[in-house]
Amino acid sequence: xxxxxxxxxxxxxxxxxxxxxxxxxxxxxxxxxxxxxxxxxxxxxxxxxxxxxxxxxxxxxxxxxxxxxxxxxxxxxxxxxxxxxxxxxxxxxxxxxxxxxxxxxxxxxxxxxxxxxxxxxxxxxxxxxxxxxxxxxxxxxxxxxxxxxxxxxxxxxxxxxxxxxxxxxxxxxxxxxxxx
Numbered sequence: 001x002x003x004x005x006x007x008x009x010x011x012x013x014x015x016x017x018x019x020x021x022x023x024x025x026x027x028x029x030x031x032x033x034x035x036x037x038x039x040x041x042x043x044x045x046x047x048x049x050x051x052x053x054x055x056x057x058x059x060x061x062x063x064x065x066x067x068x069x070x071x072x073x074x075x076x077x078x079x080x081x082x083x084x085x086x087x088x089x090x091x092x093x094x095x096x097x098x099x100x101x102x103x104x105x106x107x108x109x110x111x112x113x114x115x116x117x118x119x120x121x122x123x124x125x126x127x128x129x130x131x132x133x134x135x136x137x138x139x140x141x142x143x144x145x146x147x148x149x150x151x152x153x154x155x156x157x158x159x160x161x162x163x164x165x166x167x168x169x170x171x172x173x174x175x176x177x178x179x180x
Contacts, residue, residue: 007033042093044093069094098127
């Protein structure tokens with residue numbers, strides 16, 4: 001959802017008039033010859049479909065390109081993300097759950113496709129604001145999460161990982177909708 005055009009051998013598609021979001025099937029990704037992003041100050045990847053839809057309808061600025069991430073990306077979706085983001089200097093953000101899976105999705109996208117990726121709404125302030133709607137976690141989960149602290153790649157999340165360990169609670173993106 002945003003100011004983007006996709007060029008195919010058969011022609012160009014401008015998605016900018018579609019303000020509620022749109023999709024491209026994975027079968028079409030290999031047919032994209034060129035991507036043109038215009039009048040855009042930032043790109044936001046949102047992992048959760050409900051939050052993506054709500055954001056497009058109620059929060060997206062006219063100068064944002066919002067992309068539904070949808071869990072651990074497939075090879076086709078990864079190819080789409082590369083075509084969308086590898087030739088741009090526009091800042092790119094990822095918003096996922098504040099939990100093990102969200103941190104892993106962020107790091108996979110950052111390490112494999114968008115080296116300059118930044119987290120969005122996955123910080124300690126967001127965690128503390130929404131943890132009252134969080135999910136309790138058992139010791140096995142906490143041990144698995146704490147292992148991330150031994151990997152410097154996750155330094156951006158060390159403070160929130162410490163908070164999750166202390167509270168034994170994670171925050172799903174849907175909690176942001178409950179609070180609003």
